[in-house]
Amino acid sequence: VAAYKQSPDANLPPQRMWNNTGRGYPDVAALGGLKNPYCVNVGGTFEGVAGTSASCPVVAGIFAKLNGLRLAKGMSPLGFLNPFIYKNPSGFQDVTSGTNSAGGESGFTAVKGWDAATGFGTPDFKALSGLVMGIQALEETTLVV
Secondary structure, rough: OOHHHHHOOOOOOOOHHHOOOOOOOOOOOHHHHHOEEEEEEEOOOEEEEOHHHHHHHHHHHHHHHHHHHHHHOOOOOOOOOHHHHOOHHHEEEEEEEEOOOOOOOOOOOOOOOEOOOOEEEEHHHEHHHHHHHHHHHHHHHOOOO
């Protein structure tokens, strides 16, 4: 977090818009967008959905599947995820461009590594399954959320 705040590429928004002390956020990101990147079945009709109301359940589903893999092999669930996430940034696809500004408001800039726009990036199920299960799990897993 400190390296991000000192990076000239971060192009931080005005200090009045964010808290300079304490924990950095977000930890991770997922496709949210405004153009309905996800399709859901609502009463027999498929509709597009977007935003955090769509991306948060995707991330939760990925970690639920990872816990399912662990439980199926007699391993304990992951529990509180932050220590795992911060020790395993290789389990995420780094987002290195773009911002999280909206409606003309200042936002944070995505840069290499952790940033205040996308955290460590988007979950990579194949990489994460390898990290939580061991390298042999990479060939055995398929994600269906």
